[in-house]
Every structure is written in C-alpha cells, then in structure tokens.
Amino acid sequence: MPPSLPDFSVQSSDGKSEEWINLRLRDQSKLEKDNKIASSSQNVDMFVGDKFFRTVEPNCFDPIVRMEEMDATGVNIQVISTVPILFSYDKPIKPATLLARHLNDHIASVCHEYPKRFVGLATVPLQDVEASVAELKRVKIDLELKGVEIGTEINGQPLDSPEFDPFWSACEELDMPIFIHPLGYELERENKSRWGSYWSAWLIGMPSETALAIHAILSSGVLVRHPKLRLCFAHAGGAYVPLLGRIQHGYDCRPDLVAHSSQGVSPQSYLQSHQHNIWLDSLVHDPDLLKLICNKIGPDRIIMGSDYPFPLGEMPIPGEMLRNDKLVGEMFSQETRARMLSGNAIEFLGLHGMFQSNE
Known part of the structure; x- marks a missing residue:
C-alpha cells in the first residue's frame, strides 16, 4: 500500500457520505502539526471513515524496510498486491476508479524502481466491469504489472455472475493471471454477534469465503467459457479442498442443485494435477494439510504464500515451512x-x- 492516500471522499458528488479508507500517524498531534500522513519510521493507523480498522508497520508501505526484511529472511523476490480493504467495491465508481489507478501507479513505481525485487499485481474497481477492463488494459500495457488481485465477491455478487464475463475475457486476452483473496472484514459488518468473537471472521470466515468463491467458479461453467483463465486462490483455497469429496458427492447425487450450470465438468475434474486453470497458495500452517492439498491438486499447482506482513501470515520467516519443516522435507x-x-x-x-536463475 502507499504511505499516504488522497481524500477520495471529496470525489463523491451524489450527496451521500462515503466512509473511505484514510491513514493517520499514530501521533495524531504530530500529523496535524506537520500536515503529514505517513513517514517510513512510524506506524500508521488505517481508518474507515472515523472507525479504526488496523495498525500497519513501515514494512507495509516502505520498500526499503521490506527489502531489509526480505534480505534477513532469505527472500529474493516478492509479489506485491494491495490490501483487500482498499478494493473499495462498495464505493461510487468514479472515485473508486481513481483510487485503483492511484494504487496501481504506486505498485508499478515500486516494481520499476526495484525490478529484481518486486513483481506487481493490479487492483480494479469490479463494481463496474467496463471500468475494470479499461484499467486492466492500462496496467498491462502502460504499467507492465503481471497480474490482478480481486476479492471473493463483489458487493454480494458471486464471481460466477454473468456480468463478470467481459472481465474474464479481458484477462484471457491480455494473459493476466488472477489472484483471488477473501474480504473477511465484511462479515463483521453483516453480523457482529456471529463473526465478531474469537477473530472468527478471519479464522473461519475467510476460508469459508474462499471456498464459496471456488465453488461458484467450478460449478458454473466459468472455466468452460473461459478456458485460458489462470486463477490462484489465497490461503490454499480456504475450506474448499477438505470439502471436495462432499462437494463432488453433492454434484453426483443432486445434479439438479449442483450440476445444472457446470456444462458437464465436475468439481474434481478441475483439480487434477495436469489442469492449468486452478492454483492455490501454500499458506496452511499445517504440513499434513499441505500434503492433502498436494495429493488433490498436485505440488506443481502450489505457490508459496506468506500473507506478509500480517500476523496470520507465515511470520517472521516467509516460506519457513516449505524450506525447513521436517515433515515437509520427508514428504x-x-x-x-x-x-x-x-x-x-x-x-x-x-x-x-525474468527470474529463471532464482528457481
């Protein structure tokens, strides 16, 4: 994420009061005195409107700090993408598009300044597919970003909704792989008593969101209509792979409910090791679960995921389980x-x- 953000609330012209993400130094009095948003030596608080969301440290916005931590942990190259709270799918399209451009320009600037250390993914305002396709073309051609990150749903619309077909087509035509990340924070907004306790939205809700997104994609024929798509799902696909047997059984025993839009391709067929559409990251914190996932999809479709620099990620050493865990080494x-x-x-x-020497 950038070290500062413009005030996009002034871009809203429909009379509605929109709660936009804003960044504040931990020392608010210093912020007001110096008229600054962030510096590389201070933590920053993220707010949605006036409601506190989370604190981020300099490694979230300062590439120098990131590279120092990468060097200390043996990470040569990092794929960077925006923080999902900044997707802003629920915002008016004009300012949301400006925000996406701002975020993409920032990521591209980091990648161009340090081309051997960072690879960038774009974000797009998917509440407007036409604007998203235009931004996708811009980031591919002008900014040379290598893929796009999206959420597991867009304002309550699942990813199999027909209105997203032009976006999938654009991703195919531009050869832009897609990283799909759950939103988590929306669950507490919907039902605080259900998701607010015990960090449930993040520990249970996020894996469930991801499973629902995969279920929608694989049950709907999206990949039949768009066979060139490459999709990587965060957090090892969430709860989907452990539920695959149940889902396949439902496909077989109640095709009227599960298979009506699949165009004859079952869920299990998409997760064969030879397929080229579905990838998962490795972030499971559990060698046994990693083995199960590799048995289902094949290790050639597993990408190291770290969720750096957040606490639910593999911290403080990204890739530690793949590199040094005894059970993983035996498997x-x-x-x-x-x-x-x-x-x-x-x-x-x-x-x-680009990076063949680092394989």
Missing part, C-alpha cells in the same frame, strides 16, 4: 519444494526469462 523432494517456493509462481505469472 517432498528438494526439487518439489523449490518449485513451490519459486518455480510455480514464475509459471503462474508468466515470468519465464
């Missing part, structure tokens, strides 16, 4: 682990020729 060869650590990401993002 997978060094070559296979190397592919999961870097080679599979190179293939997913189409980076052949």
Whole structure:
C-alpha cells in the first residue's frame, strides 16, 4: 500500500457520505502539526471513515524496510498486491476508479524502481466491469504489472455472475493471471454477534469465503467459457479442498442443485494435477494439510504464500515451512519444494526469462 492516500471522499458528488479508507500517524498531534500522513519510521493507523480498522508497520508501505526484511529472511523476490480493504467495491465508481489507478501507479513505481525485487499485481474497481477492463488494459500495457488481485465477491455478487464475463475475457486476452483473496472484514459488518468473537471472521470466515468463491467458479461453467483463465486462490483455497469429496458427492447425487450450470465438468475434474486453470497458495500452517492439498491438486499447482506482513501470515520467516519443516522435507523432494517456493509462481505469472536463475 502507499504511505499516504488522497481524500477520495471529496470525489463523491451524489450527496451521500462515503466512509473511505484514510491513514493517520499514530501521533495524531504530530500529523496535524506537520500536515503529514505517513513517514517510513512510524506506524500508521488505517481508518474507515472515523472507525479504526488496523495498525500497519513501515514494512507495509516502505520498500526499503521490506527489502531489509526480505534480505534477513532469505527472500529474493516478492509479489506485491494491495490490501483487500482498499478494493473499495462498495464505493461510487468514479472515485473508486481513481483510487485503483492511484494504487496501481504506486505498485508499478515500486516494481520499476526495484525490478529484481518486486513483481506487481493490479487492483480494479469490479463494481463496474467496463471500468475494470479499461484499467486492466492500462496496467498491462502502460504499467507492465503481471497480474490482478480481486476479492471473493463483489458487493454480494458471486464471481460466477454473468456480468463478470467481459472481465474474464479481458484477462484471457491480455494473459493476466488472477489472484483471488477473501474480504473477511465484511462479515463483521453483516453480523457482529456471529463473526465478531474469537477473530472468527478471519479464522473461519475467510476460508469459508474462499471456498464459496471456488465453488461458484467450478460449478458454473466459468472455466468452460473461459478456458485460458489462470486463477490462484489465497490461503490454499480456504475450506474448499477438505470439502471436495462432499462437494463432488453433492454434484453426483443432486445434479439438479449442483450440476445444472457446470456444462458437464465436475468439481474434481478441475483439480487434477495436469489442469492449468486452478492454483492455490501454500499458506496452511499445517504440513499434513499441505500434503492433502498436494495429493488433490498436485505440488506443481502450489505457490508459496506468506500473507506478509500480517500476523496470520507465515511470520517472521516467509516460506519457513516449505524450506525447513521436517515433515515437509520427508514428504517432498528438494526439487518439489523449490518449485513451490519459486518455480510455480514464475509459471503462474508468466515470468519465464525474468527470474529463471532464482528457481
């Protein structure tokens, strides 16, 4: 994310009061005195309107700090994408498009300044598909970003909704892989008593969101209509793979409810090791679950995920489980682990020729 954000609330012209993300130094009096939003040496509080959301440290917005931490933990290259709260799918389209452009310009500037350390993913305002396709073309051609990050749903609309078909077509035509990340924070807005306790929205809700998104994509024929799509789902696909047997059984025993839009392709068919549409990241915190997922989808479709720099990620050493866990070492060869650590990401993002020496 950038170290500061413009005030996009002034862009809203429909008379509605919109709660936009804003960034504030921890020392608010210093903020008012110096008229600054952030500096590389201070933590920053993120607010939605006037409601506190979370605190981020300099490693979230300062590339120098990031590279220092990367060097300390043996990370050569990092794929960077925006923080999902900044997707702003619920905002008016004009300012949301301006925000997406601002975020993409910032990510591109970091990647261009440090081309051997960072690879960038774009964000798009998917509440307006036409604007999203235009921004996708811009980031591909003008900014040279290598993929796009989207949420698991867009203002309550699942990803199999027909209005997103032009976006999928554009991703195919531009050869833009898609990283899909859950939103989490929306669950507490919908039902605080259900999701607010025990960090449930993040620990249970996020994996459930991701499973629902995969279920929608694989049950709806999206990949039949758009066979060139490359989709990577965060957090190892959430709850989907452990539920695959149940989902396939439902497909078989109640096709009237599950298979009516699948165009004859079952959920299990999409998760074969030879398929080229579905990828998962490795962030499970559990060697046994990683083995199960690899048994279902194949280790060649697993990309190392870290969720850096947030606490639910693999911190403080991204890739530690793949590199050094004893059980993982017994389950997978060094070559296979190397592919999961870097080679599979190179293939997913189409980076052949850029970082081959780092495989």
